[in-house]
Amino acid sequence: xxxxxxxxxxxxxDAPGMNxxxxxxxxxxxxxxVEVLGIIQGYEGLIHGEVKELTTRDVGGIIQRxxxxxxxxxSQQFRTKQGQREAVxxxxxxxxDGIIVIGGDGSLKGARALAELGVPVMGVPASIxxxxxxxxxxxxxxxxxxxxxDAIDKLRDTASSxxxxxxxxxxGRDCGYLAQISGIIxxxxxxxxxxxxxxxxxxxxxxxxxxxxxxxxxIIVVAEGAQYNATQLSQELKDLDVGFHTRVTILGHIQxxxxxxxxxxxxxxxxxxxxxxxxxxxxxxxxxGLQGNKIALVPLTEVVSHTRNVADDYMELFxxxx
Ligand code: F6P
Numbered sequence: 001x002x003x004x005x006x007x008x009x010x011x012x013x014d015a016p017g018m019n020x021x022x023x024x025x026x027x028x029x030x031x032x033x034v035e036v037l038g039i040i041q042g043y044e045g046l047i048h049g050e051v052k053e054l055t056t057r058d059v060g061g062i063i064q065r066x067x068x069x070x071x072x073x074x075s076q077q078f079r080t081k082q083g084q085r086e087a088v089x090x091x092x093x094x095x096x097d098g099i100i101v102i103g104g105d106g107s108l109k110g111a112r113a114l115a116e117l118g119v120p121v122m123g124v125p126a127s128i129x130x131x132x133x134x135x136x137x138x139x140x141x142x143x144x145x146x147x148x149x150d151a152i153d154k155l156r157d158t159a160s161s162x163x164x165x166x167x168x169x170x171x172g173r174d175c176g177y178l179a180q181i182s183g184i185i186x187x188x189x190x191x192x193x194x195x196x197x198x199x200x201x202x203x204x205x206x207x208x209x210x211x212x213x214x215x216x217x218x219i220i221v222v223a224e225g226a227q228y229n230a231t232q233l234s235q236e237l238k239d240l241d242v243g244f245h246t247r248v249t250i251l252g253h254i255q256x257x258x259x260x261x262x263x264x265x266x267x268x269x270x271x272x273x274x275x276x277x278x279x280x281x282x283x284x285x286x287x288x289g290l291q292g293n294k295i296a297l298v299p300l301t302e303v304v305s306h307t308r309n310v311a312d313d314y315m316e317l318f319x320x321x322x
Contacts, residue, residue, distance in 0.1 A: 004034060006097060010102045011074075011104075011110065012103040012127065013072070015143075016067075016139075016258055016259065016264055017264030022038070022069065029276050039099075041071045047075065063260075088119060098122075099121050101114075105129075105132055108125070112303075122276075122284070123275075123287035124287065125138040125289055126268075128144035129177065130178070131173060131177065134303045137267060141177070144256065148178060149182055149185055152182065160216045161216075162245075165242065169222045169248070179191050179192070179193060180223070186219065187322075189218045192233070193223050200237065200240075208242045210244075211242065211244055275288045285300050
């Protein structure tokens, strides 16, 4: 089948670099004489036929912008068979011969569902969590890490001035990647990850040891999904004498915002180009992913049937330098 018109959507949690990817998709398609419809708010917009034509001009001036110009959503309706049928129906109504889905784990599961219904589809990994199997890095991770270390550097300034310990909570769902890597590159004293039992006494000891070594601060990074969140951990530590007074900072959604770093602009661009070229070349039911410094094609079935727990790989590294 000759592809004349494709759809592109961003879905799930937004990630810096999504716009760079949308731009690359639109421009690569145009280069090949293919029209692009931008789908507004992910699968939700697809089901309700909320689309707009995107020309090369429409995606000018967006490569440096955080968020997503297409907006995004987490669609409950698309999880149902009927929702998926509606989506395919709308695609046919709008003359879409294929679709590029830019998003995280759940969005790629949605892409798989479309492929099963016979839709030519390519997935692009985009999520600050870096929990997507088949790609060393997802779009948005590098920017989120830079946001986190910038925040921790600032917290250390105030912590050092007041002789305080800070418990900093990062996002990342069940993966722990953001916490683990930011812990290494911000010089944190301890990182607490999902899936590991937290011994409050040993956390207290790390903080107390830092005090006794003459440090004027301590930074404990707690990943989302860890046994205790930052607030709970601070409660647990409340009655223990650890030398420093403690404060809690939950970084929250600022980790998802901001203009994409050079790395994320390039990654979004490379993945966007490759996804369109693959789709136009007849490839479907695949995700484009970064492996080493190459862009690889990974079957969506493999992507959605594996969970990625990259944090473990870095635990040893952290022990050497903390
Ligand atoms: O998947 C990205 C992410 O930011 C996770 O780290 C976090 O658990 C979740 O999304 C938060 O979702 P929401 O924006 O719906 O609160």
